[in-house]
Amino acid sequence: MKGIANAPEMIEVESGSIITPKGFHANGVYTGVKRKRLDLGAIYCDVPASSAAVYTCNRIQAAPLQVTKESIMKEGKLQAIVVNSGNANACTGERGVKDAYEMRKASAAHFHVPEHYVAVTSTGVIGEYMPMDKVLPGIEQLKPEASLEGAEAFNQAILTTDTMNKKTCFQTTVNGKVVSIGGVAKGSGMINPNMATMLSFITTDAVIEPPVLQQALSQITNKTFNRITVDGDTSTNDMVVVMASGLAGHETLTPEHPDWLAFYQALKQTCESLAKKIARDGEGATKLIEVQVNGALNDEEAGKIAKKIVGSDLVKSAVYGADANWGRIICAIGYSGCEINPETIDIAIGPIQTLQNSQPLVFSEEAATAYLQEEETVFINVDLHIGTGTGKAWGCDLTYDYVRINAGYRT
C-alpha cells in the first residue's frame, strides 16, 4: 500500500466490492417484478452496523424512504438492506406505505433481526402498487454470501436502464489496521431520465458511531453525488446508505482521531468514484465531463457554477461535437445566479486557454478539436478571479441525433 507523501494513504482495490469490508454479505434474486433480470437484492451484515443515509430532496418521497428513515432514526444501526427494482413504490398512498412496512417485516423475519435493523429501497415505475405476491416469496430466497458473485448479483438486481455496473472499493489504514470501503450504485443517464433514480450502497468495516458517520456522509454527498447532473429531474426515490460494521478493530473514529482524514478521504473517494461512474453512464454518452471552478465567492458558489456548466445542454452538445465553444460556458456562468465579475473570467478547455479576463484568446481550433475528440474525460477549467472558492461537478456529453444537428456549428 503506497501513499503520496503528506496525503492520507489510500489505495483503490480493483477487485473489491461491497463484500470486501469485514462482515458483509450480498446477493440478488429474480422474482418477476422485472421481466427477465434479477430484481431483488440484499446486503447483510454479521453485526448491527452503524448506519447513515441521505435521501432525495423531492417533496414527494416514495414509501420505502419513509420506512428506511424510521429504521435508521431509531438506533442508527442496520443489519440488512433489501432493494427491489422494477417498481418504485412511489405515489402509492397508504397502501404503498403498508407494502413497504410489510417488506421490512418479512425481511426482518427472514434475517432474524429486529425490524428497525432493516432498510427497504425500491426503484422503477412510479404510481403502481408493489406486486407483493412476487416480492414476499423473493425475500425468502435471499441468501447473501461474502463472495464476489454475491456482490455482483446484488449489483445486477438494483439496476434499471444502466448500461454498466458501478462498483468501487478503497482501502486506507486507521491505527495501523486496514479499513475497507466498498460501494455500488445505480443510476441512468439524463437521456433516459424516467428511471433516473440514483441509489448507492456503501459498506465499510470502520469503527464509527452513527452520528459521526451521518455527518461525514452528508458533507461528502454534497460534494460528490450532489455534483453530478442526471437530467435536472430529482427522483422521488434517490438514496445513499452507508453501513459500518466496525469489524476493522481500530479505535473509534471521530473527527479528532489522528487518522480521521484518511478515513474521510477514502469515503469521499468512494462516493466520488461512484458519482463519476453514474455520470459516465449517461445512455449513449461517450465522455465524462469534469468542470473545475476556482476563484468563486465561496466553495458553495463554485460548486453551483460548475454544476450549471456541466448541466447545460449547450455545453454537453458542444463537447460531443468536439467544438471548443467557450461562449456556451460563459453563458451558463452568467445565468448561474452566482456572484461574478463579467470582466475577469478565464476559461480553459483541457490544455487550451480560450478566454482570459473575459476576452477571447486566439487558440488553435485544431488542437482544441483534437483534445475534445481524443480524450475520454474532458476537463473544463474556469477561474472567476473574485474569491477563493473552488468546486467540481461531473456530467456527460449529449450524443443523440437531435444534438447532432446542433453540435456541428459554432454559436
Next chain:
Amino acid sequence: MKGIANAPEMIEVESGSIITPKGFHANGVYTGVKRKRLDLGAIYCDVPASSAAVYTCNRIQAAPLQVTKESIMKEGKLQAIVVNSGNANACTGERGVKDAYEMRKASAAHFHVPEHYVAVTSTGVIGEYMPMDKVLPGIEQLKPEASLEGAEAFNQAILTTDTMNKKTCFQTTVNGKVVSIGGVAKGSGMINPNMATMLSFITTDAVIEPPVLQQALSQITNKTFNRITVDGDTSTNDMVVVMASGLAGHETLTPEHPDWLAFYQALKQTCESLAKKIARDGEGATKLIEVQVNGALNDEEAGKIAKKIVGSDLVKSAVYGADANWGRIICAIGYSGCEINPETIDIAIGPIQTLQNSQPLVFSEEAATAYLQEEETVFINVDLHIGTGTGKAWGCDLTYDYVRINAGYRT
C-alpha cells in the same frame, strides 16, 4: 368588433403586423452576415415613440443591450430599432461595445434622428466580432415601409433557426378610438438551443407615457415571455421592446384610465400569443403544452410550478409518447421548491383526471392516449389545494430519436 360581456373588447387581426399601428414602418435587407438569408432589419416610427424594454437576466449581457438600455433610459423614447442576425456581438469586450455604438450612430445618421432614439439588437454567434464592413453598408440600405411586405422582410431578417414566422396583432378601443398592437418575435426551440436568443418587438399607436408602458411590459413579461421554456439556458441577448407612437389619438393611458384594462389585456394577449408561438416552434415539436396550476400558495409559486412541469424532459417526452404519465408531473411538482401538501394534489391531462388527493384514479388509458395523440395543444391542469394562487406556463413536446427510446413506456 365584438367583445365578451364584461370583458374588455379585443379582436385579433389575422392580417395585422408591426406596421398595423399608426406611424410604423419596417423592412429587412441582406448584408452577408448570414450566408444567404436576410440578416438586417429596422422598425421606424414617424414620431418619437414612448418605449419600454425588458432584458435577459443573464449576468453576461451582450454589447447591444448595454447601448439600447442607454438609449431608452435617456428619454424613454425610440424612433428606430435596428436588428441584425447571424452575430450576437456578445462576449466581444470593448470592441463589441464600440461596434454597437457605431451601429447606433450610423443608424441615427441614416434615419436623421438623435442617437438615443435608436435601439440596436443582435442575435447569432457568441464571441465573434461584428463584421462591421457588412453591417454598416447594410444600414444604408434600410428603407422601412408601412407595408406587409416590409413587416415580413423585417421578420425574416431577425430569424436564426426558427422554422416559422411569429407575428400577431390585436386591436381594442380606448376612448372610442381603435388602438392597434402588433408584435413579432424570434426564438428557437430547446432542441436547437445554441441560437436560443428570444427577441420580440411590439408596436402600438396607443398614447402612453414611457414609465407606465414600462410597468405594464414588465408585469406582462413575467406572465408571458418568462413563462415559456426554451431550454433552461438564458441567452445573453434576450430582449423585448415595445414602442408606442401615440397616434391613436385618445387620452393618455394610465392605470386610472377607464379603458386601461382593455389596453393592458390587449398588450398581454399580444405577448402571450408571441410567447406561445415561440414555445410551439421548438424544432421538431409537434405539440404546444399548456400547464395551468391552481390552488398554489400564491400566483408566483403557481407560475413557478407550472414552468417546472412544462420544462421537465420527462413530461415533454411523455406527451410525445402519448403517455398519460402523471407520475412525472407529480415528480416535477415535488422538486419545484414550492410549498405543497403531498397528500392533496389533483392532476388532469386534458379531460382525463388521473390523480385526486394524490391518489391514483382508474382512468381509460385509451381515452388518454387518444387525447394526447389527437390534440395539437395539450392541457395539463394541476390543483394543489393549499391556497388561491394560479399560474400558467407553455412549452412543447420532445420528439427526437433519443426521446423516442424513452417515451414508449410508463415509469
